[in-house]
Amino acid sequence: MRVGLTGGIASGKSTVSAMLAELGAVVIDADLLAREVVARGTPGLAAVVEEFGDSVLTPEGDLDRPAMGAIVFADAGARTRLEAIIHPLVHRRGAEFEAEAPADAVVVHDIPLLAEGGRAGSFDAVVVVDVPTEVQVERMVRDRGWSRDEAESRIAAQATREQRLAIATHVIDNTGSLEDLRGRVEQVYAALRDAA
Template identity: 45%
Template sequence: MGTPLRIGLTGGIGSGKSTVAAMLAALGATVVDADAISRASTAPGGAAIEPIRQAFGDAFITPAGALDRDRMRARVFSDADAKARLEAIVHPLVRAEIDRRIAACTADAIVLDLPLLVESAAWRQRCDRVWVVDCTPQTQIRRVMARNGWPREQVLAVLAQQASRAQRLAAADVVIDNDDVDLDTLRERVRRAWEARGLPL
Protein backbone atom coordinates (compact mmCIF):
# COMPACT_ATOMS: atom_id res chain seq x y z
CA MET A 1 0.00 0.00 0.00
CA GLY A 2 1.39 3.37 -1.00
CA THR A 3 0.93 6.70 0.71
CA PRO A 4 -2.78 7.40 1.27
CA LEU A 5 -4.54 10.30 -0.42
CA ARG A 6 -4.30 13.11 2.11
CA ILE A 7 -7.51 15.12 2.30
CA GLY A 8 -7.19 18.35 4.24
CA LEU A 9 -10.49 19.33 5.88
CA THR A 10 -10.86 22.93 7.02
CA GLY A 11 -13.38 25.66 7.74
CA GLY A 12 -13.75 28.73 9.89
CA ILE A 13 -15.08 28.71 13.43
CA GLY A 14 -18.75 27.78 13.43
CA SER A 15 -18.66 26.38 9.92
CA GLY A 16 -19.52 22.85 11.03
CA LYS A 17 -16.11 21.35 10.29
CA SER A 18 -16.17 19.15 13.40
CA THR A 19 -19.63 17.87 12.46
CA VAL A 20 -18.38 16.99 8.98
CA ALA A 21 -15.32 15.25 10.47
CA ALA A 22 -17.60 13.15 12.68
CA MET A 23 -19.73 12.24 9.66
CA LEU A 24 -16.62 11.17 7.76
CA ALA A 25 -15.51 9.02 10.69
CA ALA A 26 -18.98 7.40 10.72
CA LEU A 27 -18.47 6.57 7.03
CA GLY A 28 -15.28 4.72 7.95
CA ALA A 29 -12.75 7.43 7.16
CA THR A 30 -9.54 7.65 9.14
CA VAL A 31 -9.73 11.17 10.59
CA VAL A 32 -6.74 12.86 12.24
CA ASP A 33 -7.76 15.84 14.39
CA ALA A 34 -4.99 18.43 14.63
CA ASP A 35 -6.77 20.26 17.46
CA ALA A 36 -7.01 17.06 19.50
CA ILE A 37 -3.29 16.43 19.03
CA SER A 38 -2.57 20.02 20.01
CA ARG A 39 -4.71 19.71 23.14
CA ALA A 40 -2.92 16.50 24.10
CA SER A 41 0.44 18.25 23.79
CA THR A 42 -0.72 20.93 26.24
CA ALA A 43 -2.42 18.57 28.70
CA PRO A 44 -0.65 17.53 31.95
CA GLY A 45 2.53 15.72 30.93
CA GLY A 46 2.20 16.87 27.32
CA ALA A 47 5.31 17.48 25.26
CA ALA A 48 4.61 21.21 24.94
CA ILE A 49 4.19 21.99 28.64
CA GLU A 50 7.80 22.51 29.67
CA PRO A 51 8.73 24.55 26.57
CA ILE A 52 5.66 26.72 27.21
CA ARG A 53 6.63 27.15 30.84
CA GLN A 54 10.13 28.23 29.79
CA ALA A 55 8.82 30.64 27.15
CA PHE A 56 5.91 32.19 29.06
CA GLY A 57 6.40 31.40 32.75
CA ASP A 58 4.56 29.42 35.42
CA ALA A 59 1.52 31.74 35.25
CA PHE A 60 0.45 30.05 32.00
CA ILE A 61 0.48 26.54 33.50
CA THR A 62 -2.39 25.42 35.74
CA PRO A 63 -1.82 23.75 39.13
CA ALA A 64 -2.74 20.47 37.44
CA GLY A 65 0.14 20.94 34.98
CA ALA A 66 -1.85 21.82 31.85
CA LEU A 67 -1.76 24.92 29.69
CA ASP A 68 -4.02 27.64 31.08
CA ARG A 69 -5.95 27.96 27.83
CA ASP A 70 -8.02 30.99 28.82
CA ARG A 71 -4.98 32.98 29.94
CA MET A 72 -3.01 32.00 26.83
CA ARG A 73 -5.93 32.77 24.53
CA ALA A 74 -6.15 36.29 25.95
CA ARG A 75 -2.38 36.72 25.56
CA VAL A 76 -2.06 35.60 21.96
CA PHE A 77 -5.10 37.59 20.81
CA SER A 78 -3.42 40.78 21.99
CA ASP A 79 0.22 39.92 21.20
CA ALA A 80 1.26 38.66 17.77
CA ASP A 81 4.76 37.81 19.02
CA ALA A 82 3.33 35.61 21.76
CA LYS A 83 1.14 33.85 19.19
CA ALA A 84 4.19 33.16 17.01
CA ARG A 85 6.19 31.83 20.00
CA LEU A 86 3.36 29.51 21.04
CA GLU A 87 2.92 28.20 17.50
CA ALA A 88 6.68 27.61 17.21
CA ILE A 89 6.37 25.26 20.20
CA VAL A 90 3.13 23.45 19.43
CA HIS A 91 2.95 23.23 15.63
CA PRO A 92 6.11 21.12 15.09
CA LEU A 93 4.82 18.61 17.66
CA VAL A 94 1.45 18.42 15.91
CA ARG A 95 3.02 18.11 12.45
CA ALA A 96 5.29 15.29 13.61
CA GLU A 97 2.36 13.34 15.06
CA ILE A 98 0.26 13.87 11.92
CA ASP A 99 3.14 12.64 9.76
CA ARG A 100 3.46 9.58 12.00
CA ARG A 101 -0.23 8.78 11.58
CA ILE A 102 -0.10 9.28 7.81
CA ALA A 103 2.82 6.86 7.63
CA ALA A 104 0.92 4.30 9.72
CA CYS A 105 -2.33 4.58 7.71
CA THR A 106 -3.23 1.51 5.64
CA ALA A 107 -6.40 2.99 4.05
CA ASP A 108 -6.51 4.51 0.57
CA ALA A 109 -7.27 7.98 1.99
CA ILE A 110 -6.86 9.85 5.25
CA VAL A 111 -8.68 12.99 6.40
CA LEU A 112 -6.58 15.62 8.14
CA ASP A 113 -8.81 17.93 10.19
CA LEU A 114 -6.74 21.14 9.99
CA PRO A 115 -8.28 24.38 11.25
CA LEU A 116 -5.27 26.42 10.05
CA LEU A 117 -4.81 24.71 6.69
CA VAL A 118 -5.33 27.83 4.57
CA GLU A 119 -3.30 30.03 6.92
CA SER A 120 -0.23 27.77 6.95
CA ALA A 121 1.95 26.66 4.05
CA ALA A 122 3.32 23.87 6.24
CA TRP A 123 -0.16 22.35 6.57
CA ARG A 124 -0.96 22.85 2.87
CA GLN A 125 2.13 20.80 1.94
CA ARG A 126 0.66 17.82 3.81
CA CYS A 127 -2.51 17.71 1.71
CA ASP A 128 -3.28 16.33 -1.73
CA ARG A 129 -6.82 17.74 -1.71
CA VAL A 130 -8.40 20.58 0.24
CA TRP A 131 -12.01 20.33 1.41
CA VAL A 132 -13.64 23.45 2.81
CA VAL A 133 -16.77 23.38 4.95
CA ASP A 134 -18.41 26.65 3.98
CA CYS A 135 -21.04 29.02 5.31
CA THR A 136 -21.49 32.77 5.47
CA PRO A 137 -19.78 34.81 8.20
CA GLN A 138 -23.24 35.74 9.49
CA THR A 139 -24.02 32.06 10.02
CA GLN A 140 -20.67 31.53 11.74
CA ILE A 141 -21.34 34.41 14.13
CA ARG A 142 -24.84 33.19 14.96
CA ARG A 143 -23.71 29.61 15.57
CA VAL A 144 -20.74 30.49 17.77
CA MET A 145 -22.74 32.96 19.85
CA ALA A 146 -25.38 30.27 20.45
CA ARG A 147 -22.89 27.45 21.04
CA ASN A 148 -20.29 29.22 23.16
CA GLY A 149 -22.33 31.98 24.70
CA TRP A 150 -19.81 34.54 23.44
CA PRO A 151 -20.65 38.15 22.71
CA ARG A 152 -20.59 39.15 19.07
CA GLU A 153 -17.37 41.14 19.54
CA GLN A 154 -15.51 38.05 20.76
CA VAL A 155 -16.62 36.00 17.75
CA LEU A 156 -15.56 38.81 15.42
CA ALA A 157 -12.13 38.88 17.09
CA VAL A 158 -11.68 35.16 16.35
CA LEU A 159 -12.85 35.57 12.75
CA ALA A 160 -10.32 38.35 12.28
CA GLN A 161 -7.54 35.92 13.24
CA GLN A 162 -8.61 33.33 10.67
CA ALA A 163 -8.43 33.19 6.89
CA SER A 164 -11.32 34.91 5.16
CA ARG A 165 -14.12 33.01 3.49
CA ALA A 166 -12.77 34.10 0.09
CA GLN A 167 -9.29 32.78 0.94
CA ARG A 168 -10.66 29.41 2.01
CA LEU A 169 -12.82 29.07 -1.10
CA ALA A 170 -9.88 29.98 -3.34
CA ALA A 171 -7.88 27.13 -1.79
CA ALA A 172 -10.66 24.54 -2.05
CA ASP A 173 -10.76 21.51 -4.33
CA VAL A 174 -14.13 20.55 -2.83
CA VAL A 175 -16.61 22.85 -1.07
CA ILE A 176 -19.17 21.36 1.32
CA ASP A 177 -21.97 23.90 1.69
CA ASN A 178 -23.21 23.97 5.29
CA ASP A 179 -25.14 27.22 5.30
CA ASP A 180 -28.61 26.73 6.76
CA VAL A 181 -28.93 23.07 5.76
CA ASP A 182 -30.28 20.25 7.90
CA LEU A 183 -28.10 17.41 9.12
CA ASP A 184 -29.51 14.87 6.68
CA THR A 185 -28.69 17.13 3.73
CA LEU A 186 -25.21 17.77 5.08
CA ARG A 187 -24.67 14.05 5.67
CA GLU A 188 -25.57 13.29 2.06
CA ARG A 189 -23.16 15.95 0.78
CA VAL A 190 -20.39 14.52 2.94
CA ARG A 191 -21.14 10.97 1.76
CA ARG A 192 -20.91 12.00 -1.89
CA ALA A 193 -17.65 13.87 -1.29
CA TRP A 194 -16.14 10.92 0.56
CA GLU A 195 -17.13 8.41 -2.10
CA ALA A 196 -15.40 10.65 -4.66
CA ARG A 197 -12.31 10.74 -2.41
CA GLY A 198 -11.71 14.44 -2.83
CA LEU A 199 -12.03 14.62 -6.59
CA PRO A 200 -14.35 17.31 -7.99
CA LEU A 201 -17.98 16.27 -7.63
Protein backbone atom coordinates in the same frame (compact mmCIF):
# COMPACT_ATOMS: atom_id res chain seq x y z
CA MET B 1 -5.14 9.65 -0.44
CA ARG B 2 -4.11 12.51 1.88
CA VAL B 3 -6.86 15.05 2.48
CA GLY B 4 -6.75 18.33 4.36
CA LEU B 5 -10.04 19.31 6.02
CA THR B 6 -10.54 22.86 7.22
CA GLY B 7 -13.14 25.49 7.91
CA GLY B 8 -13.55 28.62 9.97
CA ILE B 9 -14.57 28.55 13.61
CA ALA B 10 -18.22 27.46 14.01
CA SER B 11 -18.42 26.30 10.40
CA GLY B 12 -19.30 22.72 11.38
CA LYS B 13 -15.91 21.24 10.50
CA SER B 14 -15.97 18.91 13.51
CA THR B 15 -19.35 17.56 12.44
CA VAL B 16 -18.04 16.94 8.92
CA SER B 17 -14.94 15.28 10.37
CA ALA B 18 -17.12 12.89 12.41
CA MET B 19 -19.25 12.08 9.34
CA LEU B 20 -16.13 11.32 7.28
CA ALA B 21 -14.91 8.97 10.03
CA GLU B 22 -18.32 7.21 10.01
CA LEU B 23 -17.95 6.74 6.24
CA GLY B 24 -14.58 5.03 6.71
CA ALA B 25 -11.98 7.80 6.51
CA VAL B 26 -9.02 7.71 8.87
CA VAL B 27 -9.31 11.09 10.62
CA ILE B 28 -6.32 12.73 12.27
CA ASP B 29 -7.58 15.63 14.38
CA ALA B 30 -5.00 18.41 14.76
CA ASP B 31 -6.93 19.95 17.69
CA LEU B 32 -6.71 16.69 19.66
CA LEU B 33 -3.05 16.36 18.80
CA ALA B 34 -2.46 19.98 19.86
CA ARG B 35 -3.88 19.10 23.27
CA GLU B 36 -1.79 15.93 23.47
CA VAL B 37 1.54 17.63 22.68
CA VAL B 38 1.09 20.17 25.50
CA ALA B 39 -0.33 17.78 28.11
CA ARG B 40 1.14 17.94 31.61
CA GLY B 41 4.71 16.64 31.69
CA THR B 42 5.37 16.93 27.94
CA PRO B 43 8.31 18.77 26.35
CA GLY B 44 5.70 20.80 24.45
CA LEU B 45 4.18 22.19 27.63
CA ALA B 46 7.64 22.92 29.01
CA ALA B 47 8.44 24.92 25.86
CA VAL B 48 5.18 26.89 26.16
CA VAL B 49 5.91 27.73 29.81
CA GLU B 50 9.46 28.74 28.92
CA GLU B 51 8.09 31.12 26.27
CA PHE B 52 5.06 32.53 28.14
CA GLY B 53 5.72 31.95 31.85
CA ASP B 54 3.91 30.11 34.64
CA SER B 55 0.80 32.30 34.28
CA VAL B 56 -0.39 29.98 31.49
CA LEU B 57 -0.59 27.02 33.89
CA THR B 58 -3.49 25.93 36.08
CA PRO B 59 -2.75 25.27 39.77
CA GLU B 60 -2.60 21.56 38.85
CA GLY B 61 0.13 22.16 36.26
CA ASP B 62 -1.95 21.83 33.08
CA LEU B 63 -2.07 24.39 30.30
CA ASP B 64 -4.68 27.02 31.20
CA ARG B 65 -6.38 27.23 27.81
CA PRO B 66 -8.54 30.28 28.55
CA ALA B 67 -5.49 32.19 29.84
CA MET B 68 -3.43 31.13 26.83
CA GLY B 69 -6.30 32.03 24.49
CA ALA B 70 -6.61 35.49 26.04
CA ILE B 71 -2.92 36.10 25.32
CA VAL B 72 -2.74 34.80 21.76
CA PHE B 73 -6.03 36.19 20.48
CA ALA B 74 -5.04 39.67 21.68
CA ASP B 75 -1.50 39.57 20.26
CA ALA B 76 -0.63 38.21 16.81
CA GLY B 77 3.06 37.97 17.73
CA ALA B 78 2.25 35.81 20.75
CA ARG B 79 0.05 33.59 18.59
CA THR B 80 2.91 33.17 16.09
CA ARG B 81 5.30 32.21 18.91
CA LEU B 82 2.83 29.65 20.28
CA GLU B 83 2.23 28.17 16.82
CA ALA B 84 6.00 27.87 16.27
CA ILE B 85 6.11 25.59 19.32
CA ILE B 86 2.95 23.55 18.76
CA HIS B 87 2.65 23.15 14.99
CA PRO B 88 5.87 21.14 14.42
CA LEU B 89 4.91 18.79 17.29
CA VAL B 90 1.40 18.31 15.90
CA HIS B 91 2.75 17.77 12.37
CA ARG B 92 5.18 15.09 13.61
CA ARG B 93 2.47 13.31 15.62
CA GLY B 94 0.05 13.43 12.66
CA ALA B 95 2.70 11.88 10.41
CA GLU B 96 3.07 9.01 12.89
CA PHE B 97 -0.68 8.30 12.79
CA GLU B 98 -0.75 8.55 9.00
CA ALA B 99 2.08 6.02 8.71
CA GLU B 100 -0.11 3.52 10.61
CA ALA B 101 -3.12 3.92 8.24
CA PRO B 102 -3.91 1.25 5.61
CA ALA B 103 -2.32 1.99 2.22
CA ASP B 104 -5.70 2.41 0.48
CA ALA B 105 -7.24 4.64 3.17
CA VAL B 106 -8.60 8.13 2.72
CA VAL B 107 -6.59 9.87 5.44
CA VAL B 108 -8.21 13.13 6.52
CA HIS B 109 -6.12 15.65 8.42
CA ASP B 110 -8.61 17.85 10.30
CA ILE B 111 -6.66 21.13 10.51
CA PRO B 112 -8.47 24.29 11.61
CA LEU B 113 -5.65 26.59 10.48
CA LEU B 114 -4.76 24.87 7.20
CA ALA B 115 -5.06 28.05 5.10
CA GLU B 116 -2.99 30.00 7.63
CA GLY B 117 -0.25 27.37 7.79
CA GLY B 118 0.49 27.32 4.08
CA ARG B 119 0.40 23.51 3.95
CA ALA B 120 -2.55 23.04 1.59
CA GLY B 121 -0.24 22.01 -1.26
CA SER B 122 1.02 19.01 0.73
CA PHE B 123 -2.38 17.26 0.37
CA ASP B 124 -3.93 15.40 -2.57
CA ALA B 125 -7.18 17.27 -1.92
CA VAL B 126 -8.45 20.00 0.41
CA VAL B 127 -12.02 20.00 1.72
CA VAL B 128 -13.32 23.31 3.05
CA VAL B 129 -16.45 23.47 5.20
CA ASP B 130 -17.98 26.82 4.35
CA VAL B 131 -20.57 29.14 5.88
CA PRO B 132 -20.98 32.92 5.63
CA THR B 133 -19.23 34.92 8.34
CA GLU B 134 -22.54 36.08 9.79
CA VAL B 135 -23.56 32.45 10.32
CA GLN B 136 -20.29 31.83 12.21
CA VAL B 137 -21.03 34.79 14.49
CA GLU B 138 -24.63 33.71 15.08
CA ARG B 139 -23.54 30.17 16.00
CA MET B 140 -20.84 31.32 18.44
CA VAL B 141 -23.20 33.73 20.17
CA ARG B 142 -26.03 31.16 20.31
CA ASP B 143 -24.10 27.93 20.95
CA ARG B 144 -21.05 29.09 22.90
CA GLY B 145 -22.48 32.05 24.76
CA TRP B 146 -19.83 34.42 23.40
CA SER B 147 -20.39 38.10 22.82
CA ARG B 148 -20.54 39.36 19.26
CA ASP B 149 -17.17 41.10 19.80
CA GLU B 150 -15.55 37.87 21.04
CA ALA B 151 -16.91 35.97 18.04
CA GLU B 152 -15.76 38.59 15.55
CA SER B 153 -12.29 38.75 17.12
CA ARG B 154 -11.87 34.95 16.80
CA ILE B 155 -12.96 35.10 13.16
CA ALA B 156 -10.56 37.98 12.49
CA ALA B 157 -7.69 35.90 13.92
CA GLN B 158 -8.24 33.23 11.24
CA ALA B 159 -7.87 33.21 7.47
CA THR B 160 -10.67 34.90 5.60
CA ARG B 161 -13.44 32.91 4.00
CA GLU B 162 -11.98 33.83 0.60
CA GLN B 163 -8.52 32.55 1.58
CA ARG B 164 -9.99 29.19 2.64
CA LEU B 165 -12.07 28.86 -0.52
CA ALA B 166 -8.97 29.62 -2.62
CA ILE B 167 -7.27 26.41 -1.41
CA ALA B 168 -10.36 24.18 -1.75
CA THR B 169 -10.56 21.13 -3.99
CA HIS B 170 -14.04 20.45 -2.58
CA VAL B 171 -16.35 22.89 -0.76
CA ILE B 172 -19.02 21.62 1.63
CA ASP B 173 -21.70 24.24 2.26
CA ASN B 174 -23.05 23.94 5.80
CA THR B 175 -25.92 26.40 5.84
CA GLY B 176 -28.73 23.82 5.57
CA SER B 177 -29.98 20.98 7.75
CA LEU B 178 -27.88 18.18 9.21
CA GLU B 179 -29.31 15.84 6.57
CA ASP B 180 -28.33 18.28 3.81
CA LEU B 181 -24.83 18.31 5.26
CA ARG B 182 -24.67 14.50 5.45
CA GLY B 183 -25.62 14.25 1.77
CA ARG B 184 -22.89 16.71 0.77
CA VAL B 185 -20.30 14.88 2.88
CA GLU B 186 -21.25 11.55 1.30
CA GLN B 187 -20.82 13.06 -2.19
CA VAL B 188 -17.40 14.46 -1.37
CA TYR B 189 -16.27 11.22 0.30
CA ALA B 190 -17.33 9.24 -2.79
CA ALA B 191 -15.30 11.63 -4.97
CA LEU B 192 -12.28 11.22 -2.69
CA ARG B 193 -12.58 7.40 -2.79
CA ASP B 194 -12.81 7.52 -6.59
CA ALA B 195 -9.72 9.74 -6.79
CA ALA B 196 -7.82 7.41 -4.47
